[in-house]
Amino acid sequence: MNKTEGQVDLAVSTVIFALRPxxxxxxxxxxxxxxxxxxxxxxxxxLPGGPLERDEDLSEAAARNLQSTTNLEPRFxxxxxxxxxxxxSGGDSSAARVVSIVYWALVGSEEAAAAVESENVHWFxxxxxPQLAFDHNLIVEYALWRLRNKVSYSRVAHGFLxxxxxxxxxxxxxxxxxxxxxxxxxFRRSVEASGTVVATGERxxxxxxxxxxxxxxxxxxxxxxxxxLTRGEKK
Amino acid sequence: MNKTEGQVDLAVSTVIFALRPxxxxxxxxxxxxxxxxxxxxxxxxxLPGGPLERDEDLSEAAARNLQSTTNLEPRFxxxxxxxxxxxxSGGDSSAARVVSIVYWALVGSEEAAAAVESENVHWFxxxxxPQLAFDHNLIVEYALWRLRNKVSYSRVAHGFLxxxxxxxxxxxxxxxxxxxxxxxxxFRRSVEASGTVVATGERxxxxxxxxxxxxxxxxxxxxxxxxxLTRGEKK
DNA sequence: GACCTTATAGTCAGCATGACACTAAGATTC
DNA sequence: GAATCTTAGTGTCATGCTGACTATAAGGTC
Numbered sequence: 001m002n003k004t005e006g007q008v009d010l011a012v013s014t015v016i017f018a019l020r021p022x023x024x025x026x027x028x029x030x031x032x033x034x035x036x037x038x039x040x041x042x043x044x045x046x047l048p049g050g051p052l053e054r055d056e057d058l059s060e061a062a063a064r065n066l067q068s069t070t071n072l073e074p075r076f077x078x079x080x081x082x083x084x085x086x087x088x089s090g091g092d093s094s095a096a097r098v099v100s101i102v103y104w105a106l107v108g109s110e111e112a113a114a115a116v117e118s119e120n121v122h123w124f125x126x127x128x129x130p131q132l133a134f135d136h137n138l139i140v141e142y143a144l145w146r147l148r149n150k151v152s153y154s155r156v157a158h159g160f161l162x163x164x165x166x167x168x169x170x171x172x173x174x175x176x177x178x179x180x181x182x183x184x185x186x187f188r189r190s191v192e193a194s195g196t197v198v199a200t201g202e203r204x205x206x207x208x209x210x211x212x213x214x215x216x217x218x219x220x221x222x223x224x225x226x227x228x229l230t231r232g233e234k235k
Numbered sequence: 236m237n238k239t240e241g242q243v244d245l246a247v248s249t250v251i252f253a254l255r256p257x258x259x260x261x262x263x264x265x266x267x268x269x270x271x272x273x274x275x276x277x278x279x280x281x282l283p284g285g286p287l288e289r290d291e292d293l294s295e296a297a298a299r300n301l302q303s304t305t306n307l308e309p310r311f312x313x314x315x316x317x318x319x320x321x322x323x324s325g326g327d328s329s330a331a332r333v334v335s336i337v338y339w340a341l342v343g344s345e346e347a348a349a350a351v352e353s354e355n356v357h358w359f360x361x362x363x364x365p366q367l368a369f370d371h372n373l374i375v376e377y378a379l380w381r382l383r384n385k386v387s388y389s390r391v392a393h394g395f396l397x398x399x400x401x402x403x404x405x406x407x408x409x410x411x412x413x414x415x416x417x418x419x420x421x422f423r424r425s426v427e428a429s430g431t432v433v434a435t436g437e438r439x440x441x442x443x444x445x446x447x448x449x450x451x452x453x454x455x456x457x458x459x460x461x462x463x464l465t466r467g468e469k470k
Numbered sequence: 471g472a473c474c475t476t477a478t479a480g481t482c483a484g485c486a487t488g489a490c491a492c493t494a495a496g497a498t499t500c
Numbered sequence: 501g502a503a504t505c506t507t508a509g510t511g512t513c514a515t516g517c518t519g520a521c522t523a524t525a526a527g528g529t530c
Contacts, residue, residue, distance in 0.1 A: 008245055008287060010334060052243060058319035058334070081464070082317045082336045084293035099245060099293070099336070101317045138463060145462035168507075186488065188509070193486085209507040210495040227380035228373065229316070403476075421519065423478070428517090444476040445526040 008084075008097045012061035013049025013136075015080065015104040015143035016070060018112030019160050019176060020123060027109065027176055028125045029147075031140065032070050033132070035120040040089070041133030045122070047140070049100065062103035070115045074105040075159035078226070080143055088135045100134075104143045106159030151177045155196050158217055166204055166212040167191060196221050243319075243332045247296035248284030248371075250315065250339040250378035251305060253347030254395050254411060255358060262344065262411055263360045264382075266375065267305050268367070270355040275324070276368030280357070282375070284335065297338035305350045309340040310394035313461070315378055323370045335369075339378045341394030386412045390431050393452055399435055401447040402426060431456050 020030040033045040048069035052061050059077055066074050084099040107115075117123060124130070129140055150156050157173045171187045191197055198218050203211040255265040268280040283304035287296050294312055301309050319334040342350075352358060359365070364375055385391050392408045406422045426432055433453050438446040 007242075010243055010245055052319070052334070054332075055321045057321060058317060079317060082293060082314060084287070084336070086290045086292060097289075099287070101319070101334070101336075141463045149462070166508090183488070183490085184507080185490085185509075185511085190487080205496080207507075208497045209505080210497095210509080212508055227384070228376045401477090418519070418521085419476080420478070420480085420521085425518080440527080442476075443528045444474080445478080445528090447477055 008099050010052055011049050011098050011100045012052055012058055012065065013047040013100050013102045013139070014062045014065040014069075014077075015047060015102065015140055016066055016074075016107060017105065017143075017147060018107045018115070018123075019109040019173065020112055020125070022125065027172070028127070029144075029176060030112075030123045030125045031129075032115070032121055032123050033129075034069060035122075036133055037120065044133040045124070045130055046133040047102070047136050048121075049102075058101055059103065062105065065103075066105050066107070069121060070107065070112070072107045072111050072115060075108055076106040076156055077103055078105075080104045080139070080146060083135060083139060085135065100139075102139055102143070104146060106156065108162070109160050110162065148177055155217070155221065164200055164202070164214045164216050166214060167197075168212060170197070170215070243334050245287055246284050246333050246335045247287055247293055247300065248282040248335050248337045248374070249297045249300040249304075249312075250282060250337065250375055251301055251309075251342060252340065252378075252382060253342045253350070253358075254344040254408065255347055255360070257360065262407070263362070264379075264411060265347075265358045265360045266364075267350070267356055267358050268364075269304060270357075271368055272355065279368040280359070280365055281368040282337070282371050283356075284337075293336055294338065297340065300338075301340055301342070304356060305342060305347070307342045307346050307350060310343055311341040311391055312338055313340075315339045315374070315381060318370060318374060320370065335374075337374055337378070339381060341391065343397070344395050345397065383412055383414075390452070390456065399437070399449045399451050401439055401449060402432075403447060405432070405450070 016032050018030055018032075019027040022028045032048065034048050036042055036044050036046050048065045050061075050065065052058065053064075056064070058079065062077060062079075063074060066072065066077075080102040082099060082101045086097060089096065089098050112123075115123070126140070126144060129137065131137065132140070147156070151174060157170060157177065160173045161169060167188050168184070170191065171182055171184065174187070175181055196218050197215045200214045200216055202214040204214055205211045251267050253265055253267075254262040257263045267283065269283050271277055271279050271281050283300045285296075285300060287293065288299075291299070293314065297312060297314075298309060301307065301312075315337045317334060317336045321332060323335075324331065324333050347358075350358070361375070361379060364372065366372065367375070382391070386409060392405060392412065395408045396404060402423050403419070405426065406417055406419065409422070410416055431453050432450045435449045435451055437449040439449055440446045
């Protein structure tokens with residue numbers, strides 16, 4: 001915790017997204033936050049995070065945050081940004097300066113619905129985020145922007161789904177993330193054309209309407225979504 | 236330089252791109268590298284960088300690298316990625332562990348053509364990068380990927396140009412970055428449609444062919460290219 | 471003045487997208 | 501068991517963007 005002059009502390013934090021059921025029954029993007037138990041920002045909500053362990057990769061530290069906060073495995077984990085503004089640690093200039101390397105992650109909806117909550121860990125819907133410690137509101141905002149951006153050109157949405165899923169479920173994920181409804185026919189057309197998904201041949205029954213086809217991911221699509229960096233990232 | 240157990244050193248490095256004239260007269264992407272003057276990787280070429288100064292923002296440190304290496308001001312400066320693999324500092328496990336926050340920058344071609352070179356600072360064309368220290372080859376590769384990617388959906392190319400420029404000059408920048416020729420007519424059509432550029436009304440004369448119109452940037456386009464993060468970034 | 475070179479305009483076909491209509495197939499209701 | 505409700509899935513059409521390509525404009529060079 002101490003630091004010598006000119007040194008900075010390095011921390012890793014994680015913005016963890018899941019879809020969680022809302023009051024109306026619909027699902028909404030939510031993130032888990034932890035309550036701070038020390039100054040500065042005592043009692044304020046903050047992103048889960050902590051120092052980097054010796055011999056631990058940055059992404060491992062992020063996965064460890066995620067594990068200890070939510071007890072879940074990430075379906076998707078990617079570096080977001082490094083925040084290092086000299087006065088982001090609070091007004092107090094005597095306080096340790098902290099550079100945070102922030103990751104963002106997706107966890108499956110099923111698992112997340114049953115995730116632990118406690119006095120000091122609470123899930124917040126993204127449209128109900130309170131005032132957070134440090135610059136964490138900005139970080140969350142940026143993570144949301146990245147998620148919304150990335151959903152439109154990559155397959156991240158699948159991080160919220162099960163092994164097999166209907167196109168309506170997939171569409172619903174897009175709709176929640178993007179905050180708008182999508183035309184079912186057009187959505188089907190573009191997803192099928194993308195080749196990211198393959199029909200299983202099975203159908204989902206018991207739905208009070210025509211039984212939809214079940215799909216799964218096309219694993220041949222893992223490749224080159226992040227360019228040359230496919231090392232520390234969870235797929 | 237020393238560190239206590241579990242601590243890591245934090246460094247900021249910068250991949251600096253410029254267009255520089257090649258043997259054949261054409262221009263090519265090039266980056267300046269510095270020769271290491273200590274172990275590990277003594278005498279190897281490496282990205283310019285160094286520790287973060289107290290009270291200095293990350294982007295300021297990157298700009299400082301750039302300044303001290305090339306004596307130039309960046310036209311564009313953006314965070315690239317934070318590299319923190321535990322054994323990226325060389326095989327020696329007793330060596331200090333270093334997490335590098337890497338920025339990438341563009342500098343103007345005119346200035347860069349006259350930039351200093353010395354025994355320990357040398358510009359390399361991107362297709363002639365030697366074996367570098369640490370994981371710097373990977374970093375350069377990723378920076379190139381980002382540049383090529385970003386050129387197609389943002390206005391970064393302008394970082395290489397003067398205040399006013401012809402569409403042929405702009406197209407040439409795209410061609411060098413993307414490594415392929417572009418149809419002049421189609422290029423003009425799409426650039427004009429994008430609205431990122433405005434005709435000055437002036438023309439460039441003395442060209443041994445029909446005098447081309449001069450353009451400049453449309454400053455109304457600064458906005459929201461990076462989403463919510465428009466703080467430490469140079470425009 | 472003929473000719474060379476690039477600037478700039480225009481045309482056309484292919485492809486992706488948004489809006490929207492229509493049929494299919496199950497469960498539910500009466 | 502027929503009518504009805506709901507979503508699944510197909511098809512159509514207009515629009516806009518893109519690549520390929522043609523043609524004309526307007527300077528300089530010889």
